[in-house]
Amino acid sequence: MEFKISNRAKLVTLSLIVVGALFTLIGAFTMEEHGLQRFLASSLTNSFFFFAIGLLALFFLALQYATETAWYVSVKRMIEAVAGYLPYGILFLIITLGVITLYDGAHIYIWMDPEYTNPSSHHYDAIIDGKSAYLNKGFFWIRTVAYLATYYLFYLGFRKRSLEEDRVGGTAIHFKNYKKGATFLVFFAVFSSTQTWDWIMSIDVHWFSTLFGWYVFAGMWCSAMVVIILVTLYLKRLGYLPRVNDSHIHDIGKWIFATSFLWSYMWFSQFMLIWYANMPEEVTYYIARIEDYKLMYFGMFIVNFAFPMLILMSRDAKRNAGILSFVGLIILAGHWMDVYLMVTVGSMGPTSHFGLLELGMPLLILGFFIRVILLNLSKAPLTPVNHPYLDESIHHEI
Template identity: 45%
Template sequence: MYTFSNRLKIGALILIGIGMLGMGIGFVTAPSSVEDAKAMVAAHDEEGQGESHAEDGDHGAALADHSMVAEHDAAHDEHLLHQLQNRPWSALYVAAFFFFMISLGVLAFYAIQRAAQAGWSPILFRVMEGITSYLVPGGIIIIVIFVLSVLHWNHMFVWMDPEVVADDALLQGKAGYLDPVFFLIRAVIFLGGWILYREISRKLSLAQDAANDDSNFKKNFKWSAGFLVFYLVTESMMSWDWIMSVDPHWFSTLFGWYVFASMMVSGITVIALITIYLKSKGYLPDVNDSHIHDLAKFMFGFSIFWTYLWFSQFMLIWYANIPEEVTYFVTRIEDFKLPFFGMVAMNFVFPVLLLMNSDYKRINWFVVMTGIVILAGHYMDIFNMIMPATVGDQWYIGIPEIGAVCFFAGLFIFWVFRALTKAPLQPKRNPFIEESKHFHY
């Protein structure tokens, strides 16, 4: 039975404390008026940290042609205020979704292993079950953020503002789907279905340890196969609702797969990191280099898959050069050049170079180093999905962003490792457990 060490527990609690402090500072220092927003931007410009807002002037040119300079200035100032007010909320949401995404990706990978009746992975099932336990607190936090968004505590989802919709014919056409109440109902259904499968599968997994036959294993197989159908539909809809709708004028038919690839590679990476950590502490004695090698192969493979989807989405939109589509990437290349191209290097170039060689996949510290870069890269990927639409060019990595990552990293570590103490780390009566123990090639 795994024992949650005091050192790890204290470290997680310290991260939570630092994160709460950082997020608190972000919310407290957010401007409350247009004057505050202007003063904040001016101060950052003087320090050389801010970016000019010439881009917003493009919108002003069209308005000036209609003799509406004063109205444009007022609209620009209000837009600037909303961007700066959104920053701590967006930092919170990016980190909340990133760690929730890891847990959901592991749940999908776990269900795939059970539905495929894989022989190599049962020895890792309890690690996966521990990671998926985070779905409950992580999901609740996201639902709370959505409720507060519907109540207009922030401006991250512009389609939730009736005044914006009233002046936007395109959003009016999407109003039947992008409805705040319907949005919350869908989110609850998605989350409820994911957590329901996780709890049922976990219960059957533990029951199989004490059973005299394989009936619980067979039930788990059926539940896992059914869940994967539910997951494939709801994951795509979730990506439209929770991420793509922050840019409600833009859409991509590849977006659900794109988020799926990021989710899977991040989840598998965390499985590898936690497995290596537990192995180093004397737990999971039957885990060998072949298990780590297979996890690293999945890290490598899904990194390639993510890159394929990223390039396909980018290349097709860039080549077609349709204004309402290409503006998504123009904004990110102009205002987010470093994180935009940096995350491509971190999510593709780095893992390909380090994990191409089969021998390197068996070296624990090599896998850990690559995994840390992959996780940082996919955090930046989520950052690039959310921030351009919510804060525009008023972004930078500061106290709110670092605080949010610390808080959710601490909560994730605390909750997952606490869950790992609730059951033996190695299943006893899984029909494939002996094959998994002696997995070598």
Template identity: 45%
Template sequence: MATLTHQNSATAEQLVVTDGARKTFITIIVAGVVVLILGLIAAIFHIGEGEHAAATEAAGHLGASAGHGAGASVHHEGSPVWQKRVLVSLWHSNIFFLGVSTIGTVFMAINYVAYAGWSVMIKRIAEALSAWIIPGAVILLVVFLLGRHDIFHWTHEGIMDKGNPNYDAIIAGKSGFLNLPFYLIRTIIYLGIWAYFSWKLRQLSLAEDQLGGTVWFHKSINVSALFLVLYAVTSSMSAWDWVMSVDTHWFSTMFGWYVFASWWVSGIAAIALTAIFLKQAGYLKALTSNHLHDLGKLMFGFSIFWTYVWFSQFMLIWYANLPEEAVYYNQRLGGFEGRYTGIFFFNLIINFVFPFLGLMTRDAKRQMIIMKIVCIAILIGHWSDFYLMFMPGTMKAESGFLIEIGIAAIFLGAFLMLFVRRLASASLVPVHHPFLDESVHHTT
């Protein structure tokens, strides 16, 4: 009696990157550059701002003269608004893409330690997501070194020195953690751990493809277990360092979970969207609506989880009504003449209401068109979630969208180039994975 083998159930599939695909990526980058230039022109010449620009400038001078109290608008000397917006936007989009990139490795590691078989068909997509970690790490360090004064209030000159006019007692009390050498050391450790384990799991996966056998699978489980322990710590700490310390006076004990939830559901959406595009292009022949159904359940469930963390954080701060905690939401709900109120509610609608209603039924999770729309909405929604985390604490009332969207498009085009190149460098189907048959015959 014949035995079913991996080669009979699913064969290797090599992605061919067409000239059309490359042109699309370049077009996205060029479009981003054009939008960025338009945004810079509008910001430099105050186009479309009218009387609000003068009012904002006056408010900025008043805030600067009032000192460094909570919520004061303090501008780093020598940095025009447009330059500050560029630096903050680079930080914003890079943190988003870097987090999504690392989630590919997290997803893969979780499936290894859980001995999950269903996800083998999309394993190479998760592997390829990590292609942005090294470039993202370099960009993050460069932007921090060049623009830290425009992004992080705690890096300002003399802010932790008693007797200095810029002295801030609250920030000085955090100097043991928020100081330049320790901050850089931590950041390098986070990025080094994420990059190393992403590389290691990729190498084990490629070795399994070439040499066969289960030894690589068992090594991957051990590596994944260690990575998940380290990621659990570094993901929360990176959220404190890279995101929460923007609002230096404010803190939340749930913030690490909140940022992770945003990264995680965005990463799942990126994997699902890629799987759909590959399937529609004729690849991943063994991918079925059952795989999409499971990805849809993950997006549905973790959109609710993100909302749970969001609401828990908001509700506890609202209920306590302590000024040092409530200032974070006051700035986003009605602060700066209501500048962020619209995006605050848009954030809830696109990240909770839309995925919840869109993916509620079983059939919706199995339809490519619905899944594609929801995936795109989730990615846009959580990019805007990070926008809301960064802009009120950095740009105050001087934020905008043209510069930010232009830079996001440039990042997207560059990310897709590296991501697709990594996808094309190995078979889309890990033909020697011991659970491949289980994935091919997966049903839900």
């Protein structure tokens, strides 16, 4: 069944883009202080958040290939559509990181400012200088290009073979995807942590956590699963996907439930170990967030942990479109807030505040994000026609 974007969907996405752009411009031109720093912090928050959703959808697709899962085939095109945002997410992220680099870190990555590694400067920082073999502009961009090129090439390969499989059938493409999926997971096992160190953790350059990469990975995985279920439920509501049954919905709901708990476990483990040890060089990360953003910081954790735990615990809740949509939207907002706190507090500290810029930019990119997903859905049949596990997926029951 072919999907066509409705006029209403076009109007909604265009409205989000226009309103978001208007708010962003007003916010950018009315800022009284820290203008560039605040703009780039907001840009990094949103470009990374939506990029990561596309990336984790690609990860989830590769995971299904590598484990030769059958149930997901009926929702495979939804996963591919979300992953299809990745090329645009890469572009936005490169632009943001490029501008930050051009301005010597723009007080976001202060380790990019040569004043902090120059022993004759009064800004000299021995800790930053000690990390300069890894944290320097050249090596930073070598790693960034390696990450993004790898993701882009794997996405192109998976998408090309998926569409080719619709035409030729057989099992050869399936087994090639199986091998490529396993290979991608090997790269991603390393890159998922190191990219987070580079793009997010290095904002708080004096601080580090060995759990941080996994913590961010868990939050973005949960966000990607939420977007996948929202897209699937949207198509079901429009009368598409007749072969997607309650069991498929239930399985995606279980992934949301599981990844929410994984994220919560990582959050608590990181917080408990650092806070209990009470070492000044470690607790500064949490002091900055608890002293000035206590309600937002702990509220974000409660939302991202309590809502899925209390509401998605039962089997029936994970099959209910209304409940899944309601909880999913709240979780998505909660994980956006998580990224906002990681980036903004680390770069701006107590001087940050939420205004039109912080409201407009996510609306702008959200509208574009949704439009790209809908365009991807319209470019291929919503159900793969020649996948070897299609029949098993159609008859999936739990």
